[in-house]
Amino acid sequence: MQIHTPYSGFNQDSPRLINEYLNDKFLLDYLKVYLPRNILEEISPDLSRFGKRAATELVDYASACESNPPQLISYNAWGERVDEIRVAPEWKKFRDIAAEEGLVAIGYERKYAEFSRLYQFVKLYLFTPSSAMYACPLAMSDGAARLIEHFGDNFLKANSFRGLISRDAKKFLTSGQWMTERTGGSDVSRSMTLAYYENGSYVLRGHKWFTSAILADMAFTLASTEQPQDGKRAPLSLFYMPIRNEDGSLNGIQIEALKDKLGTRALPTAQLLLTGAKARLVSEKGKGVKTISTLFNVTRIYNTMTAVSYMRRAFAMSEAYGNIRETFGKKINKHILFQKSLTELKMTYESNFLLGFFLIRLLGKEDCKKASQNEIAVLRLLTPVAKLYTAKWAISSASEYIEMFGGLGYLEDTNVPWLLRDAQVLSIWEGTTNVLSLDMLRAIEKENGLKEYHFFAENLLESITSSELEYPKSLLNRKLKGLYDFLSKISSSEEMEGNARDIAFYFAELTIGLLWLDFVQKNPDEEYLGAMNYWLRFRVREETLGSYKMITGNVAIKK
Numbered sequence: 001m002q003i004h005t006p007y008s009g010f011n012q013d014s015p016r017l018i019n020e021y022l023n024d025k026f027l028l029d030y031l032k033v034y035l036p037r038n039i040l041e042e043i044s045p046d047l048s049r050f051g052k053r054a055a056t057e058l059v060d061y062a063s064a065c066e067s068n069p070p071q072l073i074s075y076n077a078w079g080e081r082v083d084e085i086r087v088a089p090e091w092k093k094f095r096d097i098a099a100e101e102g103l104v105a106i107g108y109e110r111k112y113a114e115f116s117r118l119y120q121f122v123k124l125y126l127f128t129p130s131s132a133m134y135a136c137p138l139a140m141s142d143g144a145a146r147l148i149e150h151f152g153d154n155f156l157k158a159n160s161f162r163g164l165i166s167r168d169a170k171k172f173l174t175s176g177q178w179m180t181e182r183t184g185g186s187d188v189s190r191s192m193t194l195a196y197y198e199n200g201s202y203v204l205r206g207h208k209w210f211t212s213a214i215l216a217d218m219a220f221t222l223a224s225t226e227q228p229q230d231g232k233r234a235p236l237s238l239f240y241m242p243i244r245n246e247d248g249s250l251n252g253i254q255i256e257a258l259k260d261k262l263g264t265r266a267l268p269t270a271q272l273l274l275t276g277a278k279a280r281l282v283s284e285k286g287k288g289v290k291t292i293s294t295l296f297n298v299t300r301i302y303n304t305m306t307a308v309s310y311m312r313r314a315f316a317m318s319e320a321y322g323n324i325r326e327t328f329g330k331k332i333n334k335h336i337l338f339q340k341s342l343t344e345l346k347m348t349y350e351s352n353f354l355l356g357f358f359l360i361r362l363l364g365k366e367d368c369k370k371a372s373q374n375e376i377a378v379l380r381l382l383t384p385v386a387k388l389y390t391a392k393w394a395i396s397s398a399s400e401y402i403e404m405f406g407g408l409g410y411l412e413d414t415n416v417p418w419l420l421r422d423a424q425v426l427s428i429w430e431g432t433t434n435v436l437s438l439d440m441l442r443a444i445e446k447e448n449g450l451k452e453y454h455f456f457a458e459n460l461l462e463s464i465t466s467s468e469l470e471y472p473k474s475l476l477n478r479k480l481k482g483l484y485d486f487l488s489k490i491s492s493s494e495e496m497e498g499n500a501r502d503i504a505f506y507f508a509e510l511t512i513g514l515l516w517l518d519f520v521q522k523n524p525d526e527e528y529l530g531a532m533n534y535w536l537r538f539r540v541r542e543e544t545l546g547s548y549k550m551i552t553g554n555v556a557i558k559k
């Protein structure tokens with residue numbers, strides 16, 4: 001007898017991406033506005049090819065890495081200590097692909113002068129959400145290359161630098177940035193590692209609590225050259241250290257453990273003991289934190305790019321799903337609330353993109369010594385602001401993305417949950433939201449940030465001459481004034497500190513508003529005008545300023 005099972009005939013198709021360059025209208029339009037046409041024509045074939053690769057082949061590699069996380073083998077069968085980290089073969093493929101695609105190199109070859117960074121970061125942006133966080137070692141390697149360019153001696157320039165920017169997978173080198181110790185992830189000055197000058201060179205002894213990129217070829221790390229006196233630690237210096245000796249053994253490093261993390265599971269994050277690692281002093285003695293900021297200001301921009309790329313992925317996958325999933329008699333993209341959620345994801349990614357890629361354009365100018373003093377100051381101020389702001393939106397977009405997929409989004413083997421787990425780290429590593437808000441204050445105090453930002457904002461507003469944009473322009477003028485009025489009433493450094501986070505968010509929202517104006521003036525598309533108006537109306541809100549008062553008492557409601 002034949003048994004009829006009435007519900008077994010249906011399987012939901014899975015959504016697929018096709019080409020993350022050609023399908024990203026906003027990205028294409030952005031490049032048309034901000035890249036010279038001849039450059040765009042020259043790089044488009046490479047971006048189209050890579051956009052397809054990122055949507056297909058790389059996603060499969062990322063999936064393989066996620067399901068085969070790194071393992072630490074401390075001892076071999078004979079009891080010998082080996083400290084070996086085994087990773088998925090696809091993780092190694094990412095390294096080769098990164099070299100061959102020039103994901104770091106493009107930024108340093110500077111074939112397209114100040115536009116090289118834009119080209120490089122568009123490739124990184126396509127790569128990152130399909131890379132199982134291989135973007136992390138690349139971020140540190142790029143920051144290391146920049147550090148060497150600025151502070152390296154002839155040895156580092158002739159050796160490590162060339163490897164970091166090589167396109168040859170056999171010569172390509174990567175770097176770690178080891179800053180975190182048990183005493184301080186945020187408060188790095190409490191680091192306890194000591195550098196001993198022995199037989200004409202330094203060796204480091206200490207403990208590093210979180211180190212991404214133990215598989216790298218080198219690391220930049222902090223240590224003090226002086227013993228603590230009366231319980232006080234001496235200021236830190238910056239060191240370069242190779243991770244392995246010429247014979248392949250570890251350079252005075254023991255790998256104690258791999259961290260068991262919420263996300264970034266394919267990325268081996270290790271806890272290390274430095275037992276006498278040979279190192280070279282890179283910074284002036286005691287100027288370690290200042291010097292390594294050249295590196296971490298780059299990794300913070302990578303963090304921003306990563307956050308935006310996740311927002312894009314959340315949108316692109318939700319859109320693809322909306323095209324194939326049916327409920328209540330129609331495709332879900334015909335349901336008005338699905339359309340609204342999708343549009344919000346889209347506007348969120350586009351708006352954050354404007355902020356992130358503005359910084360990337362400034363970085364390109366700074367690299368080529370074409371940035372004005374004002375642009376350098378704005379880049380400094382907005383680097384922590386963009387990092388902290390985009391990270392929060394990446395988390396909420398990744399969460400919304402899971403919801404767009406309903407119950408399937410909650411299943412591990414759909415690969416949807418990665419994005420949320422990985423997004424969560426973006427607001428933590430490279431400085432938490434609060435620590436970066438304080439870094440913004442540092443830029444305000446030390447680099448005249450408020451005056452420089454005001455000059456930038458006024459100039460941008462002055463350049464808006466389109467009559468259609470008269471109202472948004474005047475609205476943003478008022479909101480800019482509102483911020484500066486608010487700032488002028490702050491009377492103590494404690495009050496400034498208490499407001500720092502709100503001010504940082506407001507700076508981000510205001511800047512995105514300004515950047516929308518600039519973009520829409522150059523590309524007056526109805527859709528973008530709508531996105532800009534949405535942003536100005538619902539996101540740039542002065543009433544968010546001043547909430548710090550809640551910790552000192554009641555926050556009055558304004559009439």
Ligand code: MFK
Pocket residue numbers: 135136139140177178179180185186187188189212289290291293294296297299300302303304306429430431432435439442446
């Ligand atoms: C794919 C996405 C990207 C992936 C990359 C992920 C890699 C993950 C690996 C990591 O997470 S590595 C760990 C990252 N850790 C941090 O980012 C530390 C967060 N904490 C801070 O940023 C603290 O604010 C800081 C460590 C900087 C505090 O240190 P100090 O020594 O107490 O700060 P101080 O005394 O204010 O600054 C020392 C000097 O550095 C000053 O210069 P001067 O010596 O001239 O006075 C500061 O102005 C300068 N400085 C600090 N931050 C700066 C900076 N200069 C430029 N830019 C900055 N951001």
